[in-house]
Amino acid sequence: MKENNIEELERQFQEKIDNDIKIEPRDWMPDAYRDTLIRQISQHAHSEIVGMLPEGNWITRAPNLRRKAVLLAKVQDEAGHGLYLYSAAETLGADREETIDDLHSGKAKYSSIFNYPTLSWADMGAIGWLVDGAAIMNQVPLCRCSYGPYARAMVRVCKEESFHQRQGFEIMTTLANGTPEQKAMAQDALNRFWWPALMMFGPNDAESKHTEQSMRWKIKRQTNDELRQQFVDITVPQAEMIGLTIPDADLKFNTETGHYEFGEINWDEFWQVVKGNGPCNKDRVDARRKAKENGMWVREAAAAYAEKRANRNKEKRA
Ligand code: BYC
Numbered sequence: 193m194k195e196n197n198i199e200e201l202e203r204q205f206q207e208k209i210d211n212d213i214k215i216e217p218r219d220w221m222p223d224a225y226r227d228t229l230i231r232q233i234s235q236h237a238h239s240e241i242v243g244m245l246p247e248g249n250w251i252t253r254a255p256n257l258r259r260k261a262v263l264l265a266k267v268q269d270e271a272g273h274g275l276y277l278y279s280a281a282e283t284l285g286a287d288r289e290e291t292i293d294d295l296h297s298g299k300a301k302y303s304s305i306f307n308y309p310t311l312s313w314a315d316m317g318a319i320g321w322l323v324d325g326a327a328i329m330n331q332v333p334l335c336r337c338s339y340g341p342y343a344r345a346m347v348r349v350c351k352e353e354s355f356h357q358r359q360g361f362e363i364m365t366t367l368a369n370g371t372p373e374q375k376a377m378a379q380d381a382l383n384r385f386w387w388p389a390l391m392m393f394g395p396n397d398a399e400s401k402h403t404e405q406s407m408r409w410k411i412k413r414q415t416n417d418e419l420r421q422q423f424v425d426i427t428v429p430q431a432e433m434i435g436l437t438i439p440d441a442d443l444k445f446n447t448e449t450g451h452y453e454f455g456e457i458n459w460d461e462f463w464q465v466v467k468g469n470g471p472c473n474k475d476r477v478d479a480r481r482k483a484k485e486n487g488m489w490v491r492e493a494a495a496a497y498a499e500k501r502a503n504r505n506k507e508k509r510a
Contacts, residue, residue, distance in 0.1 A: 209410050214340040217283040225409055228402065229339055230284050231300075232411065234291040237277035239303035242295075242476050244270045246310040247319060255313060262359050263316060269352045276345040283341045296481045298468055305392050307470030308384065314367050314374075318381035320360015322389040322427065328353045329423045330393060333413035342411075361430065368434040375435070382431065383439045390454075391462045393420040399459075424452045 201220050208215065215221055244267050251267065254260035278288050294300035305323055310316070331350050337343040367378035394400055394416040406412040414422075428445075431438050442455035464470065 206408075209338050209408075212338075212410075214343065215338050216340045224405075225411075226284050228406060228409070228411060229342065230281055230286045230291075232402075232406075233277055233281040233284070233342055234286060234294070235301050235303075237274045237281060237291070238295045238300060239306065240270045240274035240277060242302045242306045242480060243323075244274075245476055245479055246306055246308070246472075247316060249310050250313060250316050253313065254316075259316075259363075266320070266356050266359060269356065273345075273349045273352070276349065277342075280339075280341040280345050284339075292480075292484070296477060296484070298477065301466060302476075303392055304462060304465040304470065305385075305388050306476060307465050307472045308388050309472055311384070312377050312381060314364070314377040314381035315385070317360050317363030317367060317378060318385040320356050320358075321364050321430070322360070322382075322385050323392070324353050324356035324360060325427060326389050326392045326423050328357055329419050329426075333419070336410070336413050338410035361434075364436070365434050368436055378434075379436055382436050386439050387457065387461075388465075390420055390424070390457055391465075393417075393423070395459070395462070421451055424454055428452050 202222055205215070205219075205221060205225075208219075215225075247263060247267050247270075251260060251263055254263050278291070281291060282288055291300065295302065305326075310319070328350060331346050331353060334346040335343055335350060337346065364378050364382075367374040369375075397403055397415045397417045400416050403412060403415050407415065428438055428443065440455045443452060445452050465473070468474075
């Protein structure tokens with residue numbers, strides 16, 4: 193295509209975005225917009241699926257039947273989110289198997305938060321409250337993302353995340369009001385998950401290589417730092433309400449700005465985890481790889497059966 197034609201298509205594309213008209217799968221879009229979405233959506237899908245592992249670890253050890261049923265439902269929801277998201281990536285021409293292979297080879301990322309271990313039952317509370325809380329903060333703006341299928345998937349995902357956040361906060365509230373040992377367990381979980389939850393929003397804006405362009409394309413509607421600040425502002429009073437202490441000596445409320453100021457995130461730790469050197473990276477990827485290998489015979493049997501049926505139907509029609 194001639195260069196001026198491309199320029200005109202790009203101009204029309206940006207005009208649609210500026211007027212908040214959704215981009216749909218068959219619409220023309222710049223290659224870089226498609227690639228950015230495939231990267232973000234497939235990594236988001238991987239995060240949902242890998243995110244099942246730390247909580248799945250506690251299903252058999254939930255303290256009672258109600259807790260077990262709720263946790264099971266939550267973990268199943270995460271599988272559903274992963275499936276919507278892989279489908280959304282497919283509408284852009286991504287091959288699901290290839291994106292999953294990229295996860296297994298370490299080429300594709302997934303959220304840093306899932307590379308931390310879940311050591312006690314209180315971690316189920318901390319994950320629901322903080323991790324799903326951070327996920328909602330990040331995903332509500334994605335419901336207004338310029339790409340239609342992603343935005344629509346996020347509407348349903350956010351409704352479910354909000355139930356997840358509440359179940360986590362309920363676990364934390366119960367533990368914080370329980371015996372001294374239970375309260376200590378809740379505090380320990382908060383201590384371990386607070387900083388990794390802040391890291392979920394990604395690098396500071398000045399270090400974020402994709403934010404500026406993604407904001408122009410309205411894939412991202414708020415920056416990493418804006419969302420992180422909103423999360424801190426909402427979550428600190430919740431911790432106070434249940435009598436737990438945020439593990440940050442520098443945390444203080446600024447009455448002039450109306451925001452909490454917080455300490456420096458350990459970015460070295462963040463990048464180590466993102467690069468694959470976190471406490472559980474190897475276990476997480478190994479578990480996903482094993483799941484694929486162990487399920488291979490089921491997929492092969494289903495494919496063979498589908499082929500057999502198709503051949504039988506062809507013979508009948510002949
Ligand atoms: N962990 O330029 P930046 C969930 C990477 S799951 C790992 O700011 P961007 C849930 C980033 O990918 C939560 N990597 O990037 C499930 C980029 O590397 P690449 C997942 C991170 O894309 C189960 C590089 O750093 N949510 O909700 O503009 C149970 C530079 O970053 C992280 C989503 O995926 C990180 N934390 O912004 C409970 C939401 N942060 O790709 C809960 C959708 C950054 O160039 N995604 N990186 O190799 C997003 O909103 C954006 O992709 C991010 C990063 C805000 C995460």
